[in-house]
Amino acid sequence: MEPIIRIENLCCLHRGKTLLTIDRFDVRRGEVLAILGPNGAGKSTLFKILCGMRSARADTLEILDTPIQNLSRWSKDRLRVRIGYIPQELAGKCEMPLTVREIVAIGQTGRKGLFRRLGRDDRKKVDHWLDFLKISHLADRPYGELSGGEMRRVLLAKAMVQQPELLLLDEPASHMDLQTREQLVELLDELYRQTGLTILLVSHEVEIIPACCRRIVLLHQGSIIADGPSQIVLTAEHVKTFYGNNVTLLARHNRFMLVPRILENTPTGSTVKKSL
Amino acid sequence: MEWSFWCPVMLCGLVAGGSTGLVGSYIVGMRIPFLGVCVSHAALAGAVLGSLLGLTGQMLFIPALIFALATALLLGLLDQNRMEGDSNLLVGILFSLSMGLAFLGLGMFSVLGKSDHDVRQLLWGSLLFCRWYELKIMAMVTAAILIFVVLFYKEMQALMFSRLHATLAGIHVAVVWTLFLFLVSLALTVNFQTVGGLMIYSLMTNPAIAAFQIVRGGKKILICSAAFGAISGLGGFIISGLTDLPTGAVIVLLSSLIVALAAIARRIGNR
Numbered sequence: 025m026e027p028i029i030r031i032e033n034l035c036c037l038h039r040g041k042t043l044l045t046i047d048r049f050d051v052r053r054g055e056v057l058a059i060l061g062p063n064g065a066g067k068s069t070l071f072k073i074l075c076g077m078r079s080a081r082a083d084t085l086e087i088l089d090t091p092i093q094n095l096s097r098w099s100k101d102r103l104r105v106r107i108g109y110i111p112q113e114l115a116g117k118c119e120m121p122l123t124v125r126e127i128v129a130i131g132q133t134g135r136k137g138l139f140r141r142l143g144r145d146d147r148k149k150v151d152h153w154l155d156f157l158k159i160s161h162l163a164d165r166p167y168g169e170l171s172g173g174e175m176r177r178v179l180l181a182k183a184m185v186q187q188p189e190l191l192l193l194d195e196p197a198s199h200m201d202l203q204t205r206e207q208l209v210e211l212l213d214e215l216y217r218q219t220g221l222t223i224l225l226v227s228h229e230v231e232i233i234p235a236c237c238r239r240i241v242l243l244h245q246g247s248i249i250a251d252g253p254s255q256i257v258l259t260a261e262h263v264k265t266f267y268g269n270n271v272t273l274l275a276r277h278n279r280f281m282l283v284p285r286i287l288e289n290t291p292t293g294s295t296v297k298k299s300l
Numbered sequence: 301m302e303w304s305f306w307c308p309v310m311l312c313g314l315v316a317g318g319s320t321g322l323v324g325s326y327i328v329g330m331r332i333p334f335l336g337v338c339v340s341h342a343a344l345a346g347a348v349l350g351s352l353l354g355l356t357g358q359m360l361f362i363p364a365l366i367f368a369l370a371t372a373l374l375l376g377l378l379d380q381n382r383m384e385g386d387s388n389l390l391v392g393i394l395f396s397l398s399m400g401l402a403f404l405g406l407g408m409f410s411v412l413g414k415s416d417h418d419v420r421q422l423l424w425g426s427l428l429f430c431r432w433y434e435l436k437i438m439a440m441v442t443a444a445i446l447i448f449v450v451l452f453y454k455e456m457q458a459l460m461f462s463r464l465h466a467t468l469a470g471i472h473v474a475v476v477w478t479l480f481l482f483l484v485s486l487a488l489t490v491n492f493q494t495v496g497g498l499m500i501y502s503l504m505t506n507p508a509i510a511a512f513q514i515v516r517g518g519k520k521i522l523i524c525s526a527a528f529g530a531i532s533g534l535g536g537f538i539i540s541g542l543t544d545l546p547t548g549a550v551i552v553l554l555s556s557l558i559v560a561l562a563a564i565a566r567r568i569g570n571r
Binding site for chain 1: 329451452454455457458460461462464465466467468469470471472473474475512515516517518521
C-alpha cells in the first residue's frame with residue numbers, strides 16, 4: 025500500500041525546547057493506528073504538524089504525497105480539505121445558535137471553494153453522515169445546547185462530510201462517560217469497516233482504541249519509543265513507564281483496559297485473566 | 301416636520317443600525333466584541349488627532365479609517381497559534397492606548413487654545429452629521445457589507461462557528477478574515493460620527509446579542525440582528541432628534557432595552 029504520511033528526521037522546537045523528534049514514521053493508506061502517550065508527549069504537536077498548523081524541520085515531511093514544509097498558505101488550505109482533523113477542544117461556545125446541520129455543512133465549505141454555493145447534493149451528504157453517526161434527530165438543534173459526546177459526533181460528521189483521505193482524532197474520548205465512549209468506539213469501527221479510511225487517533229487512554237486498530241505507537245517525551253502491533257508494543261514494561269506501577273493492562277479481542285493492580289491479588293480479582 | 305432634516309436622519313439611522321447589526325452578528329458569534337470596542341475607539345482617536353491637525357468635516361474620515369484599520373489588522377491577523385497568552389491582554393493595551401490618545405488630543409485643544417466643540421460631538425454623536433452626503437457614504441459601505449455577506453456566506457458561517465474549525469475544513473480563512481476586518485473598520489468609521497465614538501460599539505453588539513437570545517440558525521441570526529440594529533438606529537435617531545439628547549446615549553439605551561426584552565422573551569419561551 026502507498027504511504028499516506030512519510031516523516032524522516034523530524035525535529036520540532038519551540039523556544040529552544042524540543043517538542044518532538046521523529047527519526048522515521050510512515051503511515052500507509054488504510055491503516056488505523058493509535059498514538060499513545062501521557063500529556064505533553066507531543067501527540068497534539070504531531071497532528072498540528074501534519075495539517076500544517078505548526079512548522080517543523082525535517083528531511084522528509086510528506087502528507088498525501090505533498091511535501092508540506094514550504095507550502096504556501098493557499099496550498100495548505102487546499103491540502104487541509106483532504107484531512108479530517110478533530111481537535112481536542114470542542115469549540116463548545118455555549119449559546120452558539122448555529123444548528124447542527126449548518127455546522128456539519130462547514131465541512132463542505134472548503135472543498136467547494138470560494139463563490140460557490142452548497143447545493144442539493146451537498147445537503148444529501150450532510151444528511152447521510154448525520155444518519156450514519158446517529159445524530160439526525162439533532163439536525164435542527166443549536167450546537168450550543170448539545171452534550172459533549174454529541175458535540176464530538178457533530179464534529180466527526182463535519183470532518184467526514186469533508187470527504188477526507190485521512191482522519192485525525194485528538195483525544196476523541198476526553199470528558200466522555202463510559203457509555204458515550206463505547207458508542208464512539210463502535211462508530212469508529214463501523215466507519216472503518218465501511219470506508220476503509222486511514223485513521224490516526226491520539227490519546228492517553230488505552231480504552232478508546234477501537235478493535236480495528238492494528239498498530240500502536242508509543243510517544244514519550246517527544247519521541248517514539250515503540251511502534252508496531254499491539255501485542256508487541258503494549259508490554260508490561262511500557263505500561264509501567266506510562267501509567268506507573270499500580271496498574272495492569274487487560275486485553276481482549278483487540279480492546280484494552282487498565283485496571284488497578286490490586287485486582288490481581290484479591291479474590292474478586294481472580295476472575296480477571298491476565299492477558300499480557 | 302421638516303422633511304429636509306428628518307428624511308436623511310431616519311434613513312441614516314436605518315442604514316447605520318442595519319449595517320452594524322449585520323456585521324455585529326459575526327462579531328458576537330465569534331466572541332470577539334473587544335475587536336469592535338478597540339476598533340471604534342481607535343477610529344475616535346484617529347478623528348480627534350486629525351481634527352487637531354486641522355482637518356474638518358469629511359476629511360476626518362481619513363485618519364479615523366487609518367487608525368481603525370491598523371488596529372483591526374493588528375488584532376485580527378495575529379497568529380493565534382504563535383501568540384502566547386491571551387489576546388485579551390493586547391486588547392487591553394490597545395484599548396487604553398487609543399482612549400489615551402483620543403483624550404490627549406482633546407486636551408491638546410484647550411492647551412492650544414482651540415475650540416473643541418466639534419470634536420466633542422464625535423464622542424457623543426450628533427445628528428448634524430446626517431446629511432445626504434453622509435448617507436450616500438453609509439449606503440455604499442452597507443452595500444459593500446451586503447455583497448460580502450452574500451458572496452462569503454458559507455465561509456463566514458464557518459468562521460462564526462470557530463476560526464480553528466474553519467481552517468481545518470480547508471477554508472481560505474486568511475482571505476475572508478482580512479476582508480471582514482476591513483469591512484468592520486469601514487462600518488465603524490463611517491457610522492461613528494452620528495452615533496458617537498464612545499457608543500458605536502454597542503450598536504454593533506447589542507442587536508446581535510438580542511438576536512442570539514431568540515433565534516436559531518445562521519440566516520435568521522443575520523436578518524434578526526440587522527433588523528434589531530435598524531430599529532435601534534432609527535428609534536434612537538428619532539428620539540434624539542425630538543429631544544435633543546445625545547444620539548449615542550439614546551441608541552445604547554434603546555438597544556439595551558431590546559436585549560433585555562429578548563432575554564425576557566426567551567425566558568418566557570423556555571417555560
